[in-house]
Amino acid sequence: MKVCRQSLCLLAALLVFFCHNALAQTQHTINGTVTDATTRQALPGVTVSVKGANAGGVTNQNGEFSVRTTQRLPMTLVFSYVGYKPVEQTVTDPSVSVNVQLTSTEILGQEVVVSANRTAQSILDAPVSIEKLDSRTIKASPAPTFYDALANMKGVELSTQSLTFKSVNTRGFNSNGNTRMLQLIDGMDNQAPGLNFSVGNIVGITELDMDNVEVLPGAASALYGPNALNGIVLLNSKSPFQYQGLSANIKSGILSDGGRSKGTTGYYDVAVRYAKAINDKFAFKVNLGYIKADDWQAYDDRDQSLLNGYDLKSGNRSNPGYNGVNIYGDETNVNMYQGLKGTAFTPGNPLSDGILAISGATGGLITPQQIYQAFMPDSARSFVSRTGYNERDLADYETKNLKANVALHYKFNTNLELLAQGSYGTGTTVYTGADRYSIKNFRMGQYKIELRADNFYVRAYTTQERSGDSYAVGTLGQGINEAWSPSREKWFPEYFGNYATQGFGTFATTFQQALQGGQSPAQAFATATAAAKNGSPAFHMAAREFADQDRLMPGTQGFKDAADKIKSKPIPGDANGVGARFMDKTNLYQGEFMYNFKNQISFMELMVGGNYRVYALNSDKTLFALDDNGDEFRINEYGGYVQVGKKLLEDNLKLSAALRYDKNENFEGQFSPRLSAVYTFLKNHNVRASFQTGFRIPHCQDQYIDLLTPQARLLGGLPFLRERYGLNGPNVFSLESIQAGAPKQYNFREFKPEKVEAFEIGYKALISSKLLIDAYVYTNTFKNFNGSQVLVKVTPAGQEVYSVPVNFEKNIKSWGWALGLDYRLPSNFTFGGNVSYNRLLDEESLGGFQAMYNTPRYRYNINFGNRNIARSNFGFNVSWRWQEAFVWSSSFVGPLVRVNNLGEMPAIGALDAQVSYLFVQPKITLKIGGANLTGNKYIQSWGNPTVGTQAYASIGYNL
Template sequence: MDRRFTILLLLCLFASHWAAAQNYTVRGTFRDADTREPLIGVNVRIAGTGIGAATDLDGNFTLSAVPEGSYTLEASSLGFENFQRSIRVSADLQLGTLNLKSTALTLGGEVVVSATRRPERLTDAPASIGVITSRDLDNLPSFNVGELLNKVQGVEVVRSGVIGIGINARGFNSAFNVRMLQLNDGRNGMLPGGTGLPAGFYNTIIKEDIERIEVILGPASALYGPNAHAGVVNTLTKDPRSSEGTTVVFGGGNQSVLSGRFRHANVVNEKLAFKVNAEYTQGRDFEFIDTVYIGAIGVPELAPDFNFRSIRANAAVYYSIKPDADLIVDYGIGQGSNIGVTNLGRNQIDGWTFSYLQARYVSPRVFAQLYNSWNNAGNTFQINGRTVNYQTLLAAGLSPEEAKRRSLLPVEEGGLGFPGFKDESSRLNGEFQYNNSVGSRFNYVLGASFQRDVANSLGTYLFDIDGDIIINQFGVVTQMDYALTDKLKFVGAARVDYHDYYDLQFSPRLALTHQVGENGAVRLTYGRAYAAPSIQFLEFLFPIAGVNGAIIGSGQGLTVENLVTGDRRMIDPLQPEVNQTFEFGYKGLAAKKLFVDATAWYGITRDFISPAVNLFVGGERIVERGGQPIPENLSGINLTYLNFGEVNNWGIDLGFTYNFNANYSFGAKYSYFGSDITQADKFEDDPNLALLSHRLGRHFACLMHLPTVLILTLLPRTYWTTS
């Protein structure tokens, strides 16, 4: 009996000790009290203990190993009032949705993921990075999200009409700009195939589904691969589980603009959620008739259609495989018609269609995705080419009405050949990343990616007469960051890429960041990135309307002949453009209400890829490509793309924002850009490059000082911008 009593007593003591030592979990979600959107990076802690965490991308937090007892839960985030709540923990506790109230504009308190692909405060990011928040988007009355990129310091936005927007950073902008890599939820948002241009007007994302846009300036190939050599524009969309509900928007404006948009997000159960988005927008672009030259004679463009139209839709299904791992399947399609501006004339884009199918796996440690993108140019044609056809048919004695009708017909239907081009290209991408930590100071990322371009122009503007042009690219990457001290952090990354046309490309990135005060940091960075020339630059074969000549890609090497002496010389195959940039910057609260963002940078670009160069003006023509003769009817006036050699460029970006109070703020931004590409004697050994350098010098003269942009905010949800 005594033995049984002793055993029972020991069991009771053990149970009592186990109960006293029992720990629990506290969970919850923080949202903006005004916008109801999730808040990322909120610091959550239990007062008087060492227990704390930060909210994730959906605003969720988890506090583990909390002993039983009564506590004060505290939370803080820059730009929001401090939060306190008394809680009693006696079992696992779910606090539900908690709200933070805004005190002023969030000066640098935003959390970004694009700089290192890990959540971190904007001021701590080891890169020059700007953010457009959902609050900014709410304030924008226009459907055209690209207009807001003018708000980002150091970004140059070029307008080519009501809807036409070109995005660039740190100089060298052009109508066919591919220097900024554009991503949508980690997916390559550039058009597949020959052009390689941003999807832009044909993308499938509507304004109401955007959570935020993060813009990285400078080389970013170490993390994002080829063609991230000038920067990255990363658009992140809303999770239906944190943005449930239905939104219907109707809008209108001048230029006969009408826009209707619809978004619906629904949580079906604890594992399944979905969202559906759609938009229809139409309007009329600014009316301008350009001049088309037939030989030395200039004639007006024939009947350009200034009406534009966009239809886009996408749907996504989110399935929680387990509480911290999601499988996301996303499909989107967009179609548009408008006038497209190029540096060789204007195109009448008619029914251009872009679509994709994407599958993603997202968890705290693993990110993987596989997606395919498709392109179809519809009935797009070159306005110059149609105008030349029309004038030729008029000269042959046809009536204006009949000449106009036949100007778009192929030869077999009585025309002179359809003056357009086809594009039925596709691109397959795959990516895998794994991240983890060793201790509290060391984090690392390992990744690999694959891209397969299949360009198919049906022989209309590429050298694909004998079949599709297929180019494969592979890449592997590693990144690590190490906290040297509580304030000093080192970030290093390295990527190696293989391209079917080129040798291995190495892209390193190094950064040191040092925290200054509570809400600021200085950074010193070095990055090296490369851009593989687009398929258009490599394999272009496009006749120039009105002359005996063509634009000819230089991916296989060219033989050119002097028109006077008959001498021949070789032009090497086009090489990747490599950009190295050194950068020093500060971002943070310099005073209680004053936010400062300052960056100085110096770049060295090797094998700078030129815009289309007219060899005829330099006294030459192309006679062979890759050792094969050029057809006689295309060997007159020739344009191609050349490597410049080495070009140096430098600049500064300065900005500040002062908050008078929660409702009033004032800001100003200024950028300077300079380059030795404009030096008169830099390319004296190559007449073609010397001529182009002179032209670029005149072009860049107006870009050396970008206009100061003043931003006045009078209400938390209203702003005006003037330049």
């Protein structure tokens, strides 16, 4: 921890330096108010800046502002607010109150963003692609929540795993629980530390406190560090100085899908926010939000086993090896042919004696082996699986989410602010990984302290994850089966014995009848074989009914008792039974800083920053490997960056370059450069080009997991784990080589972080203040792409199966483009849309490697609306979103279903709409809307729930 102490000392020194520079300012004060020119109502949140200086402020709840500045008189104040025309006001006497009225309009391309360079700039001349939702757009979006509204952004995908858990992705390689996207909430990495991905907005910001959302598609590691491989999502909350008073919103509606246990159910969403500035120094805010509903359900019962010659198109429950997509417990299977073969010819049991008797009666003309094969399926078609349970009988669909946030802000002056913030979230939801996980009573907190100004920040924060009563749904189904009737000791022997008795009985009876009818032994054998084969479906059905006698059924006390016992026992269980509980209490600790030398250097931009991070793994010794002392590991990593920028050609050409270095204790250090250029012509036309890199350090589980599951032992990719389980020896083979009948020793390569090199060219322009155009084309080259390798270790005791993360040895390339158009029509009507295209290149060259691109080639959105029709306070917005069909690769509770393009996700088309009315004087807003109003129910990724129609109505105060 020596590096950690040095980092803390550096942060303290920087803190003293920053405070000294920020406090050494002399200021005088300008006061005033800002109102809406039409309604005469006060406008909170209006940005007030001093032209040509760094000073400024924001109006409070009453539209009042106070600006301190050292600028000489006369000076110019600039008033700007999203959706209003900017106004400039000259000030000659600071003692005279400045009163300004702003006129509402739909001016496109006026947003200010910070994600591109970590400093405020116009979205028009940003060096990379950026999508933004400001608070005004969020309120008008035809979506149940602001998080759902992200799906309307250009090139952005959502994967719905639950009503309250959606994963965001851009530019391909989509997954549930996306570890290639970085989500920051008020500057804090919002990942659950033990999972290394963000759990949607479960531990995030309520809609009342949401100021804006920025999405930066593509690589962004040069400024944001590890895991910003596919992009970043920045969620920023409202300041209690800028947005004061009480706000509240009550939303209620229905979820409707006829395939659920109960087709139509209600849902409830309540949020309250209170913020207060005690004076111009101290302010605080408190936020509470609560959501409750009966969740969307996953009920895909297609057969994904690929056993016995079936596939997703032809398979059904008549397949003895059936493995339904959202049926659990049926993953356990055995080859019946091999299971009985060893005992079929052993004298002393009825089956063996009967086979030997018939063989002897023919004088050995028909061998025991031939008789056995006559009434049994061949070895490739004799797989039998356990009878499974529907997900709705195992998962907790009573979704709920409680969010709480408290923040204290103190201003030393208008440019130096100290804040302490705590956010806490708890709830129940469902997540899709290699299994479906019921995330029950999950808890996570994020707590930070930060000192910031317009040119620097220093912050420290921690994320504390507690998995609560979470459990693996698929493992639970298997566990209930094993608790009632152990597979190897009871269920399969009963099934096989009953099938064999029926099969041999039919064969023997038909054989004797054929001989008595005058057929030769050979003819009788053929007749008996045909009868046994024809009876096979009925034999399987009867054998399953026999083995399933007194099976534990959902709703019974026996089922509940068995499920409760399994859910309380940590994965994978012990000698006394299977365990399904997911235990994780991992914490993350981070310190970071940024300093912009804009006050010291005027001829160019110079910015530096850095961070130090610690993961403290804690799964109560159930998920992660242990060190030599029997403790779980800690992971230390650090990084730093520098960025320079320069404007040339009368400020029309903007060049910037950034370089970042990151070091994780288990991997070599990583350099991430970025180069960009933006050329502005005809004032509002901008052409941009960039080269940037990204990388992803293997997450905590890819490094240290050590978990025995029913299918395989999951191991991290670090060398010491391979050695611990003897995987470097000559008796370890790839599963593919064994399946091909030519076992080949597997040789490990060095396990490295993923890297991507991204090129992008874009164009953004605002034409006649009415048409906003945004277009880009990009290419990505991924190196050391991370995937899972299944290995089989052959020992004298049998075979051991392992799943280990490895790097693909070849480069993987993709490319794509996107186009967005937004047009301001007369009377402030707006019409717009976007289309995006993403494609994986040279897919056939990947061989058997599953890159899991999981992205449609084409997707588009169309929207039409007006926030305030003819100043009547009525507003509406309508959007249509569509994406084409694509193939999803997954190892979700079964094989990789991409085989023969069987894992196809159908095309999606959905209509969303919302209407609103504002009662000005009481500050009440009414909304009625719905998502997927056409009722085209859909699934967004393999194994996930079916999404139907969501309709809602809300009443909000002081939104």
